[in-house]
Amino acid sequence: MSAPERVPVKRTAKLFIGGEFPRSESGRAYEVLSHDGRLLAWAARASRKDLRDAVRAARDAQPGWAGRTPYNRGQILYRVAELMEGRRAQFEAELADAGAPDPRRGVDAAIDRWVWYAGWCDKVHQVLGGTNPVAAPYFNFTIPEPTGVVGIVAPPDQALLGLVSRLAPAIVSGNTAVVIASEPSPLPAVSLAEVLATSDVPGGVVNVLTGFTRELVPWLAGHMDVNAVDVTGVPDDLMPEVEALAAENMKRLHRAPDVDPFSPQAQSPYEITALCEMKTVWHPIGA
Amino acid sequence: MSEIERREDRTPGRRGPWAYSSAPEGREIVRLQDRYDLFVGGRFIEPKSGRYFETINPATEETLAQVAEAGEEDVDLAVRAAREAWEERWRDLPGKERAKYLYRIARALQERSREFAVLETMNNGKPIKESRDVDVPLAAAHFFYYAGWADKIEYAFPGRTPRPLGVAAQITPWNFPLLMCAWKLAPALATGNTAVLKPASTTPLTAFLLAEVIEQAELPPGVVNVIPGPGGRTGEWLARHPDVAKIAFTGSTEIGKILRRSVAGTGKRLTLELGGKAANIVFEDAPLDQAIEGIVNGIFFNQGEVCCAGSRLFVQESVFEVVLDKLKARLDTLRVGDPLDKNTDVGAINSRDQLEKITELVQSGIEEGAEIYQPDCPLPERGFWFRPTLFTNVSQSHRIAREEIFGPVLSILTFRTPEEAVEKANNTPYGLSAGIWTEKGSRILWMAERMKAGVVWANTFNRFDPSSPFGGYKESGFGREGGRHGLEPYLDLDGSGR
Known part of the structure; x- marks a missing residue:
């Protein structure tokens, strides 16, 4: 008699807030389907309260993350790449389910993007900051600093590379992030959250919400404790509302350059400084 | 009467040891x-x-x-x-x-x-x-x-x-x-x-x-x-x-x-x-006379009509009395009047509207319980004028400590520790500039790192240069x-x- 076929254990796709994996406090979930219509999972459908919890977690984690040395942040982000490499089969399967034409290439590029941005942690200040030769006896320098808490609306397609390309440059400088994952293909983001949770990225630095983009985006854009929003995944028709809401606390809005995400132009130090504040410090020179 | 004589007529009489022709x-x-x-x-x-x-x-x-x-x-x-x-x-x-x-x-x-x-x-x-x-x-x-x-x-x-x-x-x-x-x-x-x-x-x-x-x-x-x-x-x-x-x-x-x-x-x-509501922070080890000049420049330069004006002064508690005394003495020497006079320190407010806005906010400061100090300087009869003004007994919730006044009005608050100074300085939706006064180099850099402000002036204030980037954080x-x-x-x- 042959052994009965083993029943696989399926994963519950949950939110990632403050280093923990809660379900939505609303008790809601939504169906995630593969490109060919198979039910892949029920993903948590985040509520406004979940979003607020995520912003709070991000705010709490921000000073500590920014306070680490750039060398340390660089190593931690490099480790994200290391751990993704070890789980690449899972990411590839998820990208295949999402209908990616070449899942392997997508995972390769996402891992390489982490490595590329990790190296910027201790270089962006030198390349895009500097000293200023003022016409008076003062020492004067300008450095990029993290703006604070950044909301990231991930693009709906390119569920992994699209997300990593927005998230990595945001947190390189010491920002913390609240991510709204791709609505149709949230599972790579959920898996990335699991990678982050087991890497050395402190809890709260990255928070990942799955759910309905149109429902979550206005709450994010209107939240008074969010400093900036990467609007790459915001539908065009929502942009006027998002910009008007952002005006209330002068959120910085930024969008990915409109280029092929696999191309070298898709990554740049300007993606880091777009979510930075330039701080200039003066001090007199005298004996 | 010549043009110059007419202007002299508008210039109020100077008095005391600081009289100037x-x-x-x-x-x-x-x-x-x-x-x-x-x-x-x-x-x-x-x-x-x-x-x-x-x-x-x-x-x-x-x-x-x-x-x-x-x-x-x-x-x-x-x-x-x-x-x-x-x-x-x-x-x-x-x-x-x-x-x-x-x-x-x-x-x-x-x-x-x-x-x-x-x-x-x-x-x-x-x-x-x-x-x-x-x-x-x-x-x-x-x-x-x-x-x-x-x-x-x-x-x-x-x-x-x-x-x-x-x-x-x-x-x-x-x-x-x-x-x-x-x-x-x-x-x-x-x-x-x-x-x-x-x-x-x-x-x-x-x-x-x-x-x-x-x-x-x-x-x-x-x-x-x-x-x-x-x-x-x-x-x-x-x-x-x-x-x-x-x-x-x-x-x-x-x-x-x-x-x-x-x-x-x-x-x-x-x-x-x-706009801005900059914190100008004075530690007990600061070069105080230099700091007084910086405070005065910070808030009375251009009649305080400056977005990066140092309008919130934070003084470490141990030197509060001495700073306040020196500041009042310095205020008494400010020459307010004819802007075309080369001696003038504080000129006219730019418009009647702005004067009314300043007046209204200063009134709110008095009504909310802050203590006002103004030098007894004479003001011209015509034109828009406002005396250099200090407020003590200011709480962080007062309108004069929260809203941009855009006038020659300074709110003075105190702190005990550097951490408290950071907390209070950043407690504003604005983030344009900040000032730090201390002789301790490591503290300057520690403070500068923590200020949520686009420009940090250490042991100086209101310096500008075309090669130096200027602009704000937050609102x-x-x-x-x-x-x-x-x-x-x-x-x-x-x-x-x-």
Whole structure:
């Protein structure tokens, strides 16, 4: 008699807030389907309260993350790449389910993007900051600093590379992030959250919400404790509302350059400084 | 009576040990026109709106001139002139040639500096020593600095091929009328954009003198256009015009929010330099006499009508009494009065509206329980004046500690530890500037790191330089003006056209 076929254990796709994996406090979930219509999972459908919890977690984690040395942040982000490499089969399967034409290439590029941005942690200040030769006896320098808490609306397609390309440059400088994952293909983001949770990225630095983009985006854009929003995944028709809401606390809005995400132009130090504040410090020179 | 004698009559009598003879700067160098027309497409033209408004000297309330008000049709003409100049001439002019035009403007500003300084003081009310020593030299320096960038922009953004955006709408405030025109125009023109400039309604005259300089420098017609008018109408039409690619605005946070909402969804690039409520923090080991000068400069420079003014003073508790005594003594020596007098420290408030706003906020301070101190200095009878003012017993929740007053009013609070200073200093929606006074180097850097402010002055305050980026965190706006960073808001770095 042959052994009965083993029943696989399926994963519950949950939110990632403050280093923990809660379900939505609303008790809601939504169906995630593969490109060919198979039910892949029920993903948590985040509520406004979940979003607020995520912003709070991000705010709490921000000073500590920014306070680490750039060398340390660089190593931690490099480790994200290391751990993704070890789980690449899972990411590839998820990208295949999402209908990616070449899942392997997508995972390769996402891992390489982490490595590329990790190296910027201790270089962006030198390349895009500097000293200023003022016409008076003062020492004067300008450095990029993290703006604070950044909301990231991930693009709906390119569920992994699209997300990593927005998230990595945001947190390189010491920002913390609240991510709204791709609505149709949230599972790579959920898996990335699991990678982050087991890497050395402190809890709260990255928070990942799955759910309905149109429902979550206005709450994010209107939240008074969010400093900036990467609007790459915001539908065009929502942009006027998002910009008007952002005006209330002068959120910085930024969008990915409109280029092929696999191309070298898709990554740049300007993606880091777009979510930075330039701080200039003066001090007199005298004996 | 001669002109000078008449002015002396308006100057209140000086008393005590700090009495000075009046030393008025002559105003003969300024040739006022009765009427100023719009500067559009390289010519001074009457407005299609048919409307003119009066501009005055806030120190005397005398009418200086009638100024054309740009209506919707005028805005359209100006933007089209700028667009045409961009497409047909300026965009493709080699950087080294653009540079020479900017150098010409810089030189002309230096050569006519006294004329600019006197006119600025007459129209704005600021002391002549400030317009002469700060506003005008810095304006010239900005043009000179950015002239040098015009043919070197490929070195400013490694790995990128920057391109200009098109027509920049530039809306400037009344507190540094000429200097803000320079901050806006110099980087915009250096990077290959053309400009439509809307100067503030109460202070348009130096913008017209600058237009004259630009005309004499033979810039191609339409590269710079000057169209005054009320922000709510002219400014709004300009910002919303479909051919405007870029908006650079300096003004209040309130108006900045309105402006941003009004162009939401249009894809226009924005730079906003908005309000502030800067903390000026004095530690017990600070060089106190130097700090007193810094505090005074921080809040009474330009009558406190400065977005980065050090309007919240935080003094470490152990030196509070001594700082307060020294500050009061110093306040008693400030010379308030005729802005054209070379001795004057504090000039006139720019407008009746602004004076009313300051008065209302100061009244709220008294009503909320803060303790007021003002020197007993005499004030001229005509014009808009406000005494240098200190408030003690201020709580962080008082309106005078939260709202931007934009006047010569200082709120004094205390702290015990550096951590408390950081907490209190950052407890504001603004984030433009901050000051730190201490002899301890490590503490300066520790504090500077923690200030949520775009500019941190350590053992100094209110310093500006064209090579030094300026701009805010949080609700003080975004984008930087000055330095290499000041080029970026006028360039498309990634080929997106944004």
